[in-house]
Structures are given as C-alpha cells and as structure tokens.
Amino acid sequence: MKRINILPLILTVFFGFSCSEDWLQPDPLSFYTPENVFVDAAGFEAALVRCKKEINSENHGGYSPMVAEVDYSDVAVALRQSDFTKVTPSTSYQLPILSFFMNSYVYIKNANTIISRIDDIVWTDQSLKDRILSEALWFRSYWYLRLVNTYGDVPWEGKELKGPKLDYYSTSRWTILNKIQGDLEFAVEKLPVKGARLGDVSKGAANQLLAKVYLANCEFDKAISAASAVIDGPYALMTKRFGSSSEETYHGNKGYIEHNVMWDLHRVDNKNDPANTETIYATVDRADAPPETWWNVVGTSTLRNFTPSYWKVLDSRGVRASNWTFVGGDTLGIGNGDVRTNNYWHYKIWEDENYTWQTTPDLRRADCNWIEMGDSIAEIITWNPTSPNYGQPLNRIYYKSLNDTIDTWYPWAHNKVFVPTTNYAQPHGGQGDWYIFRLAETYLLRAEAYYFKDQLGLAAADINMVRDRANAPLISASDVTIDYIFEERARELYAEEMRHSEMVRVSFQLAKLSKEGYSLANISQKNWFHDRIMRVNEHYHPPKYFFWGVEATLNPEHILWPIPQEVITANTLGRINQNIGYDGTEFNVPPLEVIPEDTSE
Numbered sequence: 001m002k003r004i005n006i007l008p009l010i011l012t013v014f015f016g017f018s019c020s021e022d023w024l025q026p027d028p029l030s031f032y033t034p035e036n037v038f039v040d041a042a043g044f045e046a047a048l049v050r051c052k053k054e055i056n057s058e059n060h061g062g063y064s065p066m067v068a069e070v071d072y073s074d075v076a077v078a079l080r081q082s083d084f085t086k087v088t089p090s091t092s093y094q095l096p097i098l099s100f101f102m103n104s105y106v107y108i109k110n111a112n113t114i115i116s117r118i119d120d121i122v123w124t125d126q127s128l129k130d131r132i133l134s135e136a137l138w139f140r141s142y143w144y145l146r147l148v149n150t151y152g153d154v155p156w157e158g159k160e161l162k163g164p165k166l167d168y169y170s171t172s173r174w175t176i177l178n179k180i181q182g183d184l185e186f187a188v189e190k191l192p193v194k195g196a197r198l199g200d201v202s203k204g205a206a207n208q209l210l211a212k213v214y215l216a217n218c219e220f221d222k223a224i225s226a227a228s229a230v231i232d233g234p235y236a237l238m239t240k241r242f243g244s245s246s247e248e249t250y251h252g253n254k255g256y257i258e259h260n261v262m263w264d265l266h267r268v269d270n271k272n273d274p275a276n277t278e279t280i281y282a283t284v285d286r287a288d289a290p291p292e293t294w295w296n297v298v299g300t301s302t303l304r305n306f307t308p309s310y311w312k313v314l315d316s317r318g319v320r321a322s323n324w325t326f327v328g329g330d331t332l333g334i335g336n337g338d339v340r341t342n343n344y345w346h347y348k349i350w351e352d353e354n355y356t357w358q359t360t361p362d363l364r365r366a367d368c369n370w371i372e373m374g375d376s377i378a379e380i381i382t383w384n385p386t387s388p389n390y391g392q393p394l395n396r397i398y399y400k401s402l403n404d405t406i407d408t409w410y411p412w413a414h415n416k417v418f419v420p421t422t423n424y425a426q427p428h429g430g431q432g433d434w435y436i437f438r439l440a441e442t443y444l445l446r447a448e449a450y451y452f453k454d455q456l457g458l459a460a461a462d463i464n465m466v467r468d469r470a471n472a473p474l475i476s477a478s479d480v481t482i483d484y485i486f487e488e489r490a491r492e493l494y495a496e497e498m499r500h501s502e503m504v505r506v507s508f509q510l511a512k513l514s515k516e517g518y519s520l521a522n523i524s525q526k527n528w529f530h531d532r533i534m535r536v537n538e539h540y541h542p543p544k545y546f547f548w549g550v551e552a553t554l555n556p557e558h559i560l561w562p563i564p565q566e567v568i569t570a571n572t573l574g575r576i577n578q579n580i581g582y583d584g585t586e587f588n589v590p591p592l593e594v595i596p597e598d599t600s601e
Contacts, residue, residue, distance in 0.1 A: 034160070038117045039570045041125075044132045047114050051139040052199035054107045054469065056283045056295035058304075058498070059434045065146075066498065067305045067339055068095040068353035073499035074532050075490055076343040077539040079338045079407055082552040089565035094338075101151060105142045106410040108157060109596070111140040116160035127190075134187035135201045137541050141180035149216070149501040149508075152560045153591040155576055162261045164170075166510045167573035170591040173508075177217050179595050184210040188226075198272055198284045205281040208437040211445050216505050220449040227446035235439045236277040237469045243270035254367075254379055262413045264472065268300075268432030280437040287422040287431040294423075294431055302335025303418035303429035306495055308373070310335060310380055312408045315387040315399045321394055324427055326383035331418065332371065332429040337407035340545070344536045345494070346411050349487045352473060362472040364491050369410060369415035378409070407501055408545050414496040435496050440466050444492065448485050452509070457481045463488055477563060481507060483532065504559055524580040532558040557581025 036045040059066045071078035081093045092098045114136035123129040141159075147154045155168040156176055172275040188206045195202045207226045214223035236458040243264050264270055271282045285295055298304075311334060315321040350357040350365045357365060372379045378394040389395070399405055421430040450459035456477035464474045466488060475484070486506075489497060507528040511518040518528060533554060539545035545552035562582040577591060578584035 034113055043129060044114060049276040051111055056285050058259040060285060060300050063094050063096060065096055065100050069099060069498040073503060074537050076339050077545050077552050079340045080548050082545050083550045084554045084558040089562040093411055094508050095552050097561050101564050104147050108140055108143050111136045113160045137183040137187045138201045138206055140183050144176050144180050145213060146501060149504045150561055151563055151581055153577055156595055166571055168571050168576055169574045170577040171595050172591040174208055175593055177213055181213045184213060198214050203231050205437055208280050208442060215449060215573045218509055220452045221451040224446055227442050230442045237439055238265055238276060238278045239469055242275045243267060243273050246339035257368050259368045260363045262369055266415050268419050271433040271435055279440045283434045283438060285431045285433060298424045298428045299430035300418050300419050300432050301428045304336050305338040306417040307333055307335030307412050308337045308410050312549060313394045315382055315389040316398055319383040321384055321387055322380055329381050330427050333429060342537055342539050345490060349490055358554045363470045369413060370411055371414045372411045373409045413494060440492050440539055444485060444489055451480055466492055470538055478484035506558060523556045527556055527559050529559045
C-alpha cells in the first residue's frame with residue numbers, strides 16, 4: 001500500500017493545534033501558534049490537513065455520528081436508547097447527539113482560522129491561494145450544512161476567534177444555507193478538477209455539496225446543474241470488478257463464494273484507488289500509517305456498531321459456539337448491535353411484484369454481500385473446535401432465551417461494514433478510508449431535483465443508472481416518489497449517508513413548498529421525517545421494539561436534535577435557542593435573519 005504524501009503535514013498540525021473541547025474557544029498558545037504556522041503556503045497546507053483529518057470523525061470511532069444518523073431513521077433504532085424522549089439537552093446515552101454539535105464547531109473553528117488568515121501573507125501564486133481558501137470554505141460549508149440539517153437554527157461564526165465570545169444568537173438555517181451556497185459557488189470556480197493529493201477537495205466534491213445546498217434551498221434547476229457538472233465530469237459508475245479484492249473469493253463462514261462489484265466498491269483499500277472512478281470524496285485513514293495519523297485507535301468500529309452480537313449464540317452444551325476469537329471472528333467481528341436495523345431494510349425494500357428478497361437479481365442484496373440469520377438457522381457455522389456442533393450452522397434454539405435475541409439475531413449487509421482490524425485486540429473494524437461522496441449518490445440527488453420539478457421521466461432515468469449498475473429491475477416514471485428515492489438511497493448508501501440529516505433536509509423542502517400537507521409553521525408537529533418512519537419502521541409499531549427497559553419512541557418534534565444545554569448556559573450575553581420539544585424553548589427569541597457581523601477581533 002502506498003504511503004500518502006500528506007502525512008508530514010498531518011503530524012505538523014496534529015502536534016501543533018490541540019482539539020479543545022471548549023466550545024468555540026481559541027486553542028491555548030504554544031510554540032505552534034497560528035502566528036508561527038501561517039507564515040507561508042506550507043503552513044496553510046498543514047492546517048488544511050487537519051481539516052481533512054477531522055472529517056474522519058463522521059464515520060470513525062465507537063458511536064460515530066454515522067451510527068446515530070442511521071439509528072434515528074427509517075431503517076433502524078438505537079439498540080439501547082430507542083426512546084428519543086429520554087434524549088435531553090443534558091443527556092445523550094452513548095450516541096453523539098450532543099457532542100456532534102460541540103465537535104462541529106471545533107472543526108469550523110479550524111477552517112475559520114485558515115479563512116481569516118488567508119491574506120496575512122503575500123501570495124505569489126493566486127491560484128494556490130484560491131485553492132486553499134476554497135478548500136477551507138468547503139470544509140466549513142460541510143459542517144454548517146450538517147449542523148442545520150441536524151439542529152435547525154444554530155449560531156454562525158465565520159472568523160477566527162481570538163478571545164472568548166459569549167454573545168451568540170441562533171441564526172436561521174435558511175440564512176446559513178444562503179451563506180454557504182455563496183461560499184461554495186466561489187469554491188467551485190477555484191478548485192481543480194482533480195486534487196493533487198489524497199484528501200484534497202476537488203471541483204466535483206464542491207459541486208456535490210453545492211447540489212445538496214441548492215436542494216435544501218429548493219433551487220432545483222441549480223441543483224440539477226451542479227449534479228450534472230459532477231456526472232459529466234471525470235467520474236463513472238463502477239460496473240466491473242476491480243481493486244485489491246477483485247481476484248479473491250471470501251471464504252469465511254460461507255465457504256467458496258464469488259463476489260461482485262458491490263463488494264469491491266466497499267473495500268477500504270479500494271475507496272481511494274485510482275481505478276475507482278466513482279469516488280468523489282473519501283476520507284483517508286490507513287492502518288499501516290503512523291498511529292498519530294489515525295483518527296481513532298480502533299478505527300471505523302463498523303464491525304462493532306453495525307452487526308449483531310452473533311457470538312452470544314450457544315451450542316447444544318450451552319457454550320459459545322462461535323466466539324470472535326475463533327476462526328472466522330476476524331471477518332465477522334465482535335458485533336454489538338448498536339444499529340438495530342429492521343425488516344423494512346432487511347427484506348421489504350428488496351421486493352417488488354416479480355421478486356422476493358431471496359430472488360432479486362439486485363447485486364446489493366446478493367448472497368455474497370449479506371450474512372443471513374434465518375428463522376432458526378444462521379449462515380454462520382459453529383467454529384468452536386471442542387463443540388459437538390462443530391461445523392454446523394448456528395441454531396437459534398440453543399440461545400439461552402429465545403425472547404432475548406433482539407441484539408443477536410438479524411441479517412446484515414456485510415459488504416458495507418467489513419473492515420479488517422489490524423491495530424486493535426478485538427475485531428471491531430479497523431482504520432480505513434470511507435466514502436463521503438460518490439457518484440451513485442449524485443444521480444440520486446439529481447433524480448430528487450427532477451422529482452421536485454415534476455420531471456419524473458428524467459428522475460426515473462437517473463435512478464435507473466444506479467439500479468442498472470446493480471443489476472436491479474428498472475423502474476418507470478410512475479414509480480418515482482420521494483419515498484422511492486429514499487428507498488433507493490437506503491439500498492445504495494446504507495452506512496455511508498447521514499440518513500437522519502438527509503431526511504431532515506427533505507422534510508424542510510416539503511414544508512417550505514407546502515407539499516403533501518407540510519408547512520414550516522408546524523414542522524415540529526408534523527413532518528415527513530416522522531411520518532415516513534412511522535410508515536415503514538416496524539420497531540415503532542406494536543409490539544414496539546423493547547430492550548434494556550426502553551421502548552422505541554419517536555415524536556414529530558424529534559426531527560431536530562437538542563442543542564446542548566451547556567452551550568446555552570455558557571452563552572451569557574446572547575441567546576442560543578433550544579429546539580421545540582426539549583426543555584428551555586420558553587426562552588427562545590427570533591433567530592437572526594442576516595449573518596451577524598464579526599466582533600471577535
């Protein structure tokens with residue numbers, strides 16, 4: 001595996017700037033203060049590397065934002081905190097409901113430092129300056145888009161802080177969307193078609209993010225144009241096997257089996273492979289790189305968060321049949337069931353009038369990509385060599401309590417979450433590059449824009465580009481609905497997209513346009529996010545999902561997550577609003593409708 005040539009810069013910034021947990025406070029002064037770093041182009045490049053490293057936070061580490069985003073969506077529930085009424089502005093069990101807010105502003109702060117200091121030196125190469133500024137604007141825009149699609153109205157900070165600031169006010173999400181739209185329009189013009197190094201932001205990544213902002217602002221023609229710029233660019237859907245695993249077969253628990261391109265697409269060492277023409281932007285986190293470059297010592301934790309605890313199943317003696325320490329455990333991992341998916345995701349969305357989930361030709365649901373746990377017999381075999389059942393499939397009848405298998409017995413899309421664990425004692429899912437944007441989503445974004453323009457034939461054509469590559473049956477214009485688009489997003493982008501955030505975005509679009517009975521005036525009482533979950537996620541239907549004394553509960557106001565109370569309390573000279581449905585909303589004031597002038601200098 002090639003070493004990435006940005007590692008020296010990562011080390012410089014890693015030791016140069018501590019990632020303070022204090023919300024939007026300047027880092028403590030040290031030898032590596034901004035005044036010592038931002039003295040030449042290399043210093044700005046070093047700061048950008050920090051921004052590139054920070055985006056690993058989306059999908060690395062135990063209980064990453066990606067885990068929470070899938071848990072609070074239509075395809076799953078959170079294993080131990082399925083009752084969202086127990087999430088408060090001060091408590092968020094395990095999942096980063098509150099910490100994501102705090103951390104995002106740390107990442108924004110680091111991008112702001114680059115933006116604010118870009119004119120502090122004399123640039124001999126204007127294109128270099130424009131590219132560095134554009135990358136910083138991209139990262140800042142990325143985090144602000146995530147914030148407004150997670151929390152709604154949030155404070156805006158657009159410059160480097162050089163002292164404490166306690167007078168923030170919430171700014172309207174629409175105002176922030178307009179601001180980052182302008183920033184991204186600038187960035188698109190200045191960024192190169194292809195980045196020089198891994199992790200560099202390209203014109204395609206900027207257009208992809210801009211397309212999402214245009215959609216959020218209901219500017220659908222512009223969204224189509226931005227998505228088309230990506231689709232017409234140097235990208236193509238992968239249709240043939242490729243990469244490091246293209247000549248291999250996965251033996252593991254299934255014996256000999258032939259893989260397909262949907263397996264290859266999701267191998268961590270293929271995501272940034274030059275042969276992969278589908279990647280628009282992916283994180284960089286390598287198991288064989290120096291430990292100080294890793295985002296997290298464990299890595300992605302996908303084999304922990306996204307798979308069931310199959311290892312709890314016993315053999316006929318009452319002893320664990322297939323503990324993770326036996327042969328096969330390094331491949332299947334040590335699942336914890338933290339993302340408890342549902343039968344809608346396992347089976348329903350793969351069915352149509354001609355096919356069941358077992359017979360569908362869709363490569364994404366092919367046997368080589370999934371681990372099945374049947375009604376009583378699993379595809380996993382008993383690995384314990386001392387077991388009388390050695391070599392036999394796991395049998396649910398031997399589980400200690402058939403009424404207590406909710407975290408243990410369900411199928412999963414193994415191709416999406418299998419990451420070898422190289423640097424940790426237990427197979428949680430190690431370091432690995434991860435998709436932020438790839439071309440399949442671009443087609444689905446453009447299809448969404450066409451849907452909102454009532455151009456259903458064009459929407460179907462874009463959806464069919466994704467389905468055709470997956471060998472799935474093609475659809476017609478009459479099949480296109482916003483629900484169908486999100487079904488396709490689930491089939492294609494599971495464990496990649498920030499599902500909750502994308503559903504919130506569409507909910508605001510429908511409300512702004514007063515479509516399907518939704519409106520901005522009462523979005524906390526009625527919204528598409530909640531209605532869709534109630535329609536398709538059986539965990540919220542009687543008999544409701546129940547685990548660890550918690551029953552699955554999600555109300556319309558939970559479309560937005562709570563603002564951390566410690567942020568509101570510390571902001572003594574201003575007012576950061578709390579979202580409806582959480583304690584403290586009686587103190588809310590109207591959000592700012594213009595970007596506030598900076599007074600931190």
